[in-house]
Amino acid sequence: MGVLFTYMNSEIKSAGRILDLLEYMASRREAVPLAQIVRDLSFPKSSAHGLVQTLAARGHVVQDDVGRYMLVEASRHGFPFRRHEEPLVVVAKPFMEKLRDESGETILLATMNAHCDIRRLAKCVSRHRVRYDVNLDAAIAAYCTATGRVLLAFTPKETLEHYLSRVQLLSYTRYTVTDIERIRDVLTKVRRDGYALNDQEFVTGSTGIAAPIFDGTGAVAAALNLGVPTVRYNEQREGFLLMVRSAADDISRALGYRR
CATH class of the missing domain: 1.10.10.10 (Winged helix-like DNA-binding domain superfamily/Winged helix DNA-binding domain)
Structure with a gap:
């Protein structure tokens, strides 16, 4: 005994x-x-x-x-974590930390499935007292967020058309674009410019800038997003954009992407 x-x-x-x-x-x-x-x-x-x-x-x-x-963020927030996402988080996290430190703002990493549902995988939160933050498992609308727009812009045409045919276009703020033809134009611009912007369309007072992350096959594996209070975005918009695109390019190269 x-x-x-x-x-x-x-x-x-x-x-x-x-x-x-x-x-x-x-x-x-x-x-x-x-x-x-x-x-x-x-x-x-x-x-x-x-x-x-x-x-x-x-x-x-x-x-x-x-x-x-x-x-692993999935363990913290309770959603199933897919095996192929773990290497992505491991590779991206040091670049996210660096971008957070350089910009001073919150950095998010997200992917999208075949149904155009957005999954936030990781975040590095700003150290500012007034900052953008969000629970990783909180709902996110693809059509009116920077992350969603980047991922929608580079998704196959059939997948995008199916999404646009069934999504309910709600106005989250007075700035939300809900006209489907305007959304198509926005996504065309995102593909051309290589980044997406959400200026108070999802949450009043916050702005998001996102850029695509490409894997070794040339496919878009994820979106890198910088979330910032709009007042600080207005002061440093060009600098933020350059930093986000540079960090997304660095992660893409680390994943084996070559232009």
């Missing part, structure tokens, strides 16, 4: 550490190295390594190219 008690107590301790580690990772805005996890949680190094490897094997944690660990 004494041996059984010791075994159960050990299992409970391990479960507690897993929960502590998950809570710790969820509280971190940046990827963290194993040494920092050990220091911050006071775990034995061997135990911490085993725990993060267990979480990684189950798809809850990924490791970047310099060995730091980050919680």
Whole structure:
């Protein structure tokens, strides 16, 4: 009976550490190295390594190219995380952090499925006291957001036409474009210019700039979005646009894309 008690107590301790580690990772805005996890949680190094490897094997944690660990956003927000999206997040995250630091604004990474549903995969939140932020699993309208417009603009024509034939064009703000022909013109412009803009069409007082991320096959794999309070966008619009497009190009090259 004494041996059984010791075994159960050990299992409970391990479960507690897993929960502590998950809570710790969820509280971190940046990827963290194993040494920092050990220091911050006071775990034995061997135990911490085993725990993060267990979480990684189950798809809850990924490791970047310099060995730091980050919680997969899907684990934090509850939607299923597809296997092909994990490498995308790992590659994009350092560039997102750099763009967040250079611009001072919130950066988002998103993809779209065949039904034109947008999935936000990751974010790096601005450190400004007044900033744009959103839950990754919050609903998003493709036709009136910068992220959605980039992904719609580069989707196959049949997929786009099916989306436009069934979507209900709602006015989220007084700036929302709901005329379908104007939306077609906007998407044509996005394909030509290589970026999309949403200026207070989805949320009053916030502006989004997005650019496509291409994979090694030349297909659009995701959209990179910078979200900013409109007042700051008006002060630095050209600079923000250049930074977003440059970061999207860097991620595309890291994914193997060559023009």
